[in-house]
Structures are given as C-alpha cells and as structure tokens.
Amino acid sequence: MRKVFLFMDTICNKVDGKGRVSLPSDYRAIVKDLSSEIVCYRSLSLPCIEGCLEETLDKLAADIENSTDFFSEAQDNLTNLVFGDAKRFPFDSTGRIMLSEKLLKHAGITNEAVFVGKGRKFQIWNPENWAKEEARIRAEALKNRPSLRSKENE
Amino acid sequence: MRKVFLFMDTICNKVDGKGRVSLPSDYRAIVKDLSSEIVCYRSLSLPCIEGCLEETLDKLAADIENSTDFFSEAQDNLTNLVFGDAKRFPFDSTGRIMLSEKLLKHAGITNEAVFVGKGRKFQIWNPENWAKEEARIRAEALKNRPSLRSKENE
DNA sequence: ATAACTATGGTATAACATGGGATTTTATGG
DNA sequence: CCATAAAATCCCATGTTATACCATAGTTAT
Numbered sequence: 001m002r003k004v005f006l007f008m009d010t011i012c013n014k015v016d017g018k019g020r021v022s023l024p025s026d027y028r029a030i031v032k033d034l035s036s037e038i039v040c041y042r043s044l045s046l047p048c049i050e051g052c053l054e055e056t057l058d059k060l061a062a063d064i065e066n067s068t069d070f071f072s073e074a075q076d077n078l079t080n081l082v083f084g085d086a087k088r089f090p091f092d093s094t095g096r097i098m099l100s101e102k103l104l105k106h107a108g109i110t111n112e113a114v115f116v117g118k119g120r121k122f123q124i125w126n127p128e129n130w131a132k133e134e135a136r137i138r139a140e141a142l143k144n145r146p147s148l149r150s151k152e153n154e
Numbered sequence: 155m156r157k158v159f160l161f162m163d164t165i166c167n168k169v170d171g172k173g174r175v176s177l178p179s180d181y182r183a184i185v186k187d188l189s190s191e192i193v194c195y196r197s198l199s200l201p202c203i204e205g206c207l208e209e210t211l212d213k214l215a216a217d218i219e220n221s222t223d224f225f226s227e228a229q230d231n232l233t234n235l236v237f238g239d240a241k242r243f244p245f246d247s248t249g250r251i252m253l254s255e256k257l258l259k260h261a262g263i264t265n266e267a268v269f270v271g272k273g274r275k276f277q278i279w280n281p282e283n284w285a286k287e288e289a290r291i292r293a294e295a296l297k298n299r300p301s302l303r304s305k306e307n308e
Numbered sequence: 309a310t311a312a313c314t315a316t317g318g319t320a321t322a323a324c325a326t327g328g329g330a331t332t333t334t335a336t337g338g
Numbered sequence: 339c340c341a342t343a344a345a346a347t348c349c350c351a352t353g354t355t356a357t358a359c360c361a362t363a364g365t366t367a368t
Contacts, residue, residue, distance in 0.1 A: 014316065018356090022315055035157070058158035061273030070214060071198050071232055074272075078295040081288070083271040087163040088180065092358065095314075168326065172346085176325050246348065249324075 005030045005053075008117035012127060019104060020096045021113050027122065028095055038097065040124070041086035042106040044078065046133070049103045049124040056120060057086060099124075159184045159207070162271035166281060173258060174250045175267050181276065182249050192251065194278070195240035196260040198232065201283060203257045206275040211240065253278075 011024045023038065030053070031038055037054040061083070064074050074080040089097040099109070107113075108126040116123045116130060125133065165178045177192065185192055185207070194205040215237070218230045243251040253263070261267075262280040270277045270284060279287065 016317070020316085025314065039160075039162070054160065055158055057160055057162075057273075061158075061160055065210075065274045069229060069232070070275075071204075071236060073199055077291040078299070080272055081291055081295075083160065083162050083273045084164045084288075086160075086271070090357090094316080094359090096316085098356075170327075174326090179324065248326080248349085250326085252346070 002030075002033045005034065006117065006119055007051075007122035008119075009115075010117065010130075011115045012112055013115070015099070015104070015109060015111055015113050019099045019101070021099060022094075022096050023091050024115050025095065027115070028091060031091075038089045038091070039086050040089050040097075040099070040103060041082055042103060043123065044081075046123075047126075047129060048107045048133075049099070049109075050121055051089070051124065052121040054088065057082065156184075156187050159188060160271065160273055161206075161276040162273075163269075164271065164284075165269045166266055167269070169253070169258075169263060169265055169267050173253050173255070175253060176248070176250050177245050178269050179249065181269070182245060185245075192243045192245070193240050194243050194251075194253070194257060195236050196257060197277065198235065200277070200287070201280075202261045202287075203253070203263075203278040204275055205243070205278065208242065210274055211237070 007027060007030070009024065009026060013022045013024070015021045027038070030036075034053065034055070038051055039054045039057055040049050040051040043050045060079060064080070067074070087100070089099070091097045099113075103124075104110070107124060108129060109124070110126070112127050114125045114127050114130045116125060161181060161184070163178065163180065167176045167178070169175045181192070184190075188207065188209070191208040192205055193208045193211055194203050197204045214233050217226075218233060221227075221230055241254070243253070245251045253267070257278075258264075261278060262283060263278070264280070266281050268279045268281050268284045270279060
C-alpha cells in the first residue's frame with residue numbers, strides 16, 4: 001500500500017468524438033492502489049477541469065456533516081457547490097474516462113486534453129490555454145521571487 | 155464495499171403525472187451498497203426537498219439521545235422537526251421514487267425535478283428555482299472572495 | 309527479441325430514463 | 339367483515355446513452 005500519493009507530470013492525450021480520453025497511467029495506478037475513484041468538476045476560478053480522489057471530497061463532506069447544524073445551509077456555500085458539480089469518472093479496462101459535455105465546454109477542450117499534476121489534485125486543460133497559463137504562472141513566480149531570476153543566467 | 159459515499163452531480167429528470175421520478179442511478183448505487191434507504195423531507199430554510207440516507211438521520215437521533223446540556227436543546231428541536239416531516243422513499247425496480255404532494259408543493263415542482271448533490275445529502279429543486287439559487291450562491295461567493303473574480307478573466 | 313503496457317479506434321452490450329398498463333394495497337363506509 | 343374507490347406498487351416495452359469489450363499499433367522494459 002502506498003504511503004503518499006501525488007498527481008504529477010504533464011501529459012497530453014487525444015479526446016475522441018465521444019469525449020473519451022486516456023487517464024495518465026500514473027494516475028490510474030494511484031486510484032487502483034487506494035481503491036478510490038476519480039472525481040472531476042469545473043474549476044471555480046479557471047477555465048479548466050479539476051480532478052481529485054473521491055476521498056479528498058469526502059473529507060469536505062465529513063466536515064460539513066459534523067458541523068453543529070446539519071440542516072442549516074453550509075457556511076461556505078461555494079464549497080457546497082462543488083458536490084453539485086462533481087461526478088465520478090471511472091475508467092474502463094483500457095484506462096479511459098468519458099468527460100461530459102459540460103466539463104469539456106468549460107475548459108474549451110475539443111481534440112486534445114492536457115493533464116497537469118497539482119499534488120493532491122490535477123487539472124485538465126485545453127493545450128493552448130495551458131501554455132498561456134503556465135507562462136503566466138512562471139512570470140508571476142519570477143516577479144515574486146527575484147532569487148529565481150538571478151539563477152536563470154547561470 | 156465502498157469506503158465513502160457522496161451525493162454528487164446535478165441531474166434533471168421528468169416527473170410524470172403520478173409524481174414518479176427516477177432517482178439518479180449514482181444515488182441508487184449508494185443506497186444499494188450500504189443497504190440503506192432514501193429519506194426525504196422539506197428543507198427548513200429553502201424552497202426545495204432534501205434527501206439523505208436513513209442512517210444519516212439515525213446518527214442525529216443518537217446525538218439527541220446523548221445530549222445532556224441545554225445548549226443543544228434548540229438543535230434537538232430542529233432535528234425533531236425533521237423527523238416529523240421525513241419519510242422513506244424506496245425506489246421500484248426501474249429506479250423511481252414517488253414524491254408526495256406535500257414535498258412537491260413545497261419545492262414548486264411540477265414537470266421536472268433537479269437533483270443536486272450536497273455530499274452527505276442532496277436537494278431536489280424546481281429547475282428555474284435551482285438556476286436562481288445557484289446564481290445567488292455564486293454572486294454571494296464573489297462578493298466575499300474577490301480573489302475568485304480576478305482569476306476569472308485570465 | 310519478446311513480453312507487457314499504453315494510447316487509441318471501432319463495435320457490441322448493458323444500463324438508464326421514461327411511458328403505459330396491470331395488479332396489489334390502503335383507506336373508508338356500509 | 340366485506341365492498342369499493344383511490345392510490346400506491348409492480349411489471350413490461352422502448353429509444354437513447356453510456357459502458358464493456360475487442361483489435362491494432364506504438365513504447366518500454368526485461
């Protein structure tokens with residue numbers, strides 16, 4: 001049994017006409033090892049799909065369940081929205097999941113999808129959008145940490 | 155056996171003349187796996203129906219049994235209110251439950267019902283009302299967390 | 309070199325939502 | 339205790355969609 005799990009790497013796979021796409025094999029290995037399931041939903045702040053293990057969302061649900069008043073609306077309604085948006089995406093014997101129209105549209109994905117590891121979760125992007133996003137993130141990081149910039153010239 | 159259970163996704167199903175609606179298949183799978191039952195009641199704070207597993211309400215009943223301090227009295231009253239309102243809704247061989255007139259009226263449901271996952275529970279809405287409610291939640295969230303708005307434009 | 313795995317296309321099968329009708333149960337009054 | 343009407347439950351049929359399965363080609367590891 002694995003002690004830790006990390007969604008890593010950046011992998012681009014084809015999306016066929018039905019919305020089927022191969023889940024990176026490393027991701028599948030995590031799901032199998034932990035006997036869990038992949039859950040995906042629209043990012044609340046970015047034009048991409050987010051995915052994680054079902055047990056990650058379960059922790060959220062447990063917190064809400066144990067809060068003082070189960071019948072009142074959750075303190076953070078936005079958190080609550082995730083459950084309405086999320087859905088299990090089991091992969092078949094060939095390792096593919098079938099992304100819904102809703103998710104694909106939100107991320108602007110058509111023929112190709114880029115899986116980007118984010119540790120406890122991952123994101124799925126339209127390739128062009130991810131290229132822009134990655135450039136933006138790097139620029140942002142350099143701006144905030146000049147020490148990184150200086151090392152660039154070495 | 156499943157380690158966790160989460161009511162997720164947002165699904166719109168038809169309500170026929172008899173008040174019958176298909177319970178989303180994912181929800182049915184949870185009920186079967188846990189050998190439990192679906193229980194529904196009127197939301198205490200919103201114009202919608204709420205549903206959960208019978209064992210979820212059972213935990214709350216246990217809490218009342220064990221409650222000693224007077225501070226929990228108000229909480230217990232709310233819970234008891236739900237017990238008076240709740241009822242089992244078993245689904246037939248085709249996966250349908252029959253919602254009562256009382257519940258349908260409270261939620262303003264006629265031809266269509268939207269099931270919205272909320273983790274340990276779910277809600278059933280009139281489609282138009284849910285659209286408004288979701289918009290309201292998102293607007294509220296943006297007001298309280300401007301950081302989400304800034305990222306939206308990227 | 310060969311075996312195992314991966315990504316990907318195509319097809320067959322099973323499951324789902326939904327309409328309609330038949331049968332059983334429930335409430336109520338004789 | 340039975341009779342009756344209403345209502346709830348069950349069963350069958352259908353089109354649609356998702357899922358499981360098969361096949362191939364390219365990679366990687368042994």
